[in-house]
Amino acid sequence: MPNPTAAMLVIGDEILSGRTRESNMHHLAQRLIEHGIILAEARVVPDEQSRIVAALNDLRAAYDHVFTSGGIGPTHDDITSDAIAVAFGVAITHRADAMALLAAHYDRLGLPFNEARQRMARIPDGATLIENSITIAPGFTLGNVHVMAGVPNIFEAMLAWVLPTLIGGDPLLSQSLRVNRGEGEIASEFAALAAEFPDLSMGSYPFNIKGVYGTNLVVRGTEPARLDAAMKRLAQIFA
Amino acid sequence: MPNPTAAMLVIGDEILSGRTRESNMHHLAQRLIEHGIILAEARVVPDEQSRIVAALNDLRAAYDHVFTSGGIGPTHDDITSDAIAVAFGVAITHRADAMALLAAHYDRLGLPFNEARQRMARIPDGATLIENSITIAPGFTLGNVHVMAGVPNIFEAMLAWVLPTLIGGDPLLSQSLRVNRGEGEIASEFAALAAEFPDLSMGSYPFNIKGVYGTNLVVRGTEPARLDAAMKRLAQIFA
Numbered sequence: 001m002p003n004p005t006a007a008m009l010v011i012g013d014e015i016l017s018g019r020t021r022e023s024n025m026h027h028l029a030q031r032l033i034e035h036g037i038i039l040a041e042a043r044v045v046p047d048e049q050s051r052i053v054a055a056l057n058d059l060r061a062a063y064d065h066v067f068t069s070g071g072i073g074p075t076h077d078d079i080t081s082d083a084i085a086v087a088f089g090v091a092i093t094h095r096a097d098a099m100a101l102l103a104a105h106y107d108r109l110g111l112p113f114n115e116a117r118q119r120m121a122r123i124p125d126g127a128t129l130i131e132n133s134i135t136i137a138p139g140f141t142l143g144n145v146h147v148m149a150g151v152p153n154i155f156e157a158m159l160a161w162v163l164p165t166l167i168g169g170d171p172l173l174s175q176s177l178r179v180n181r182g183e184g185e186i187a188s189e190f191a192a193l194a195a196e197f198p199d200l201s202m203g204s205y206p207f208n209i210k211g212v213y214g215t216n217l218v219v220r221g222t223e224p225a226r227l228d229a230a231m232k233r234l235a236q237i238f239a
Numbered sequence: 240m241p242n243p244t245a246a247m248l249v250i251g252d253e254i255l256s257g258r259t260r261e262s263n264m265h266h267l268a269q270r271l272i273e274h275g276i277i278l279a280e281a282r283v284v285p286d287e288q289s290r291i292v293a294a295l296n297d298l299r300a301a302y303d304h305v306f307t308s309g310g311i312g313p314t315h316d317d318i319t320s321d322a323i324a325v326a327f328g329v330a331i332t333h334r335a336d337a338m339a340l341l342a343a344h345y346d347r348l349g350l351p352f353n354e355a356r357q358r359m360a361r362i363p364d365g366a367t368l369i370e371n372s373i374t375i376a377p378g379f380t381l382g383n384v385h386v387m388a389g390v391p392n393i394f395e396a397m398l399a400w401v402l403p404t405l406i407g408g409d410p411l412l413s414q415s416l417r418v419n420r421g422e423g424e425i426a427s428e429f430a431a432l433a434a435e436f437p438d439l440s441m442g443s444y445p446f447n448i449k450g451v452y453g454t455n456l457v458v459r460g461t462e463p464a465r466l467d468a469a470m471k472r473l474a475q476i477f478a
Binding site (some may be wrong): 013014015016017018019020022025026028029032033038039040041042043044046047051067073074075076077085111114115116117119120151155172174182183184185186187188190191194201202203204205206208218220 | 252253254255256257258259260261264265267268269271272277278280281282283284286290312313314316318347348353355356358390391403410411413421422423424425427429430433440441442443444445447457459461
């Protein structure tokens with residue numbers, strides 16, 4: 001069975017304006033790889049409904065899963081949940097189970113469960129809640145779209161909850177070899193080896209650490225024996 | 240005049256596989272804001288020609304500028320320049336001026352100017368070179384697309400070279416106020432203020448530093464007097 005594919009949709013003016021450094025993509029990529037899901041694309045769009053809807057409809061048609069981050073808080077610029085409802089053509093309401101979770105949470109904290117906070121219980125029809133162990137306000141899964149918070153520790157907690165519910169594929173493995181030679185020196189032999197192993201993906205990544213130029217050679221695939229064979233040949237060539 | 244718009248296209252399996260953390264987007268976003276260009280979208284695609292071509296053709300039609308990062312080195316997985324040529328429907332050849340730059344560079348270093356290194360002189364027809372003060376191998380501008388390296392210090396050097404050649408717009412300004420209250424508490428008053436200033440963009444970003452919850456309120460726009468007026472009202476409301 002081929003590995004399932006996924007896309008990430010980051011929703012946030014704060015990323016595109018340079019105010020905030022995007023910091024969930026790297027974590028998502030690593031967790032998906034372990035789960036055998038291929039992250040095949042990522043997009044960042046601003047807080048504008050038409051842009052969110054268009055990107056979401058592109059991505060959910062093209063990939064097995066879409067993970068969104070950002071825009072599900074209580075303020076007027078948090079428009080992700082409404083945009084998801086529009087993209088799917090479904091209604092969105094204050095859902096009873098989400099209201100109950102949040103009411104109990106603010107009651108414990110002794111804070112008013114006001115209109116802004118109630119906004120976080122607005123969930124598109126047909127969705128399943130994603131648990132938020134940090135600040136309670138839930139994410140949700142609708143169809144193949146998993147809607148999560150942008151705050152990194154909440155994003156990570158939601159992903160940890162949702163990932164075990166998804167069917168993964170064969171683990172995606174990688175091995176790497178560091179050589180103290182520039183890319184331009186190893187390129188032709190590395191390309192020849194890549195051609196010998198068409199079932200593997202091979203990439204080279206230059207580095208410069210304290211004035212030493214070198215290259216990390218990375219081999220990716222799903223068959224451990226093939227990776228081992230390629231790494232053995234790599235070591236012979238570049239030892 | 241409205242501000243010019245831009246998109247970023249990150250080309251790299253290493254980002255999507257979780258091997259490398261993307262680190263040029265934040266820098267690009269900040270430099271563009273200063274130059275009065277709005278970063279309106281960013282995408283990350285893998286090292287596959289059809290995916291690069293499709294994303295590039297989408298983005299260059301939709302925005303005034305496209306900045307790409309990654310995939311212009313000497314190895315077999317560096318396929319960006321060829322993909323750009325395909326997207327524009329032009330030929331790509333070893334260009335004489337790029338060959339001369341690189342030949343002189345490797346001559347100075349006492350390294351062979353081999354076939355792999357010559358690959359970095361392959362430039363689509365009609366492009367203008369972008370100077371690379373770090374490792375010499377040039378980027379290029381073709382139409383409204385600026386093709387740059389993925390290694391951060393080279394990306395930054397190329398951007399510093401290309402940005403002064405582009406017409407910017409009014410500087411995009413922002414001011415922020417930090418309040419030690421949660422988003423759910425300030426949301427309704429903040430939304431009312433945003434409605435009073437429809438020409439400005441207002442966003443709220445929660446934080447939790449050492450157990451203290453709070454919110455950064457950010458106001459963005461191009462008219463200094465309007466930003467000052469909004470910040471004055473914000474300070475009155477949340478003082």
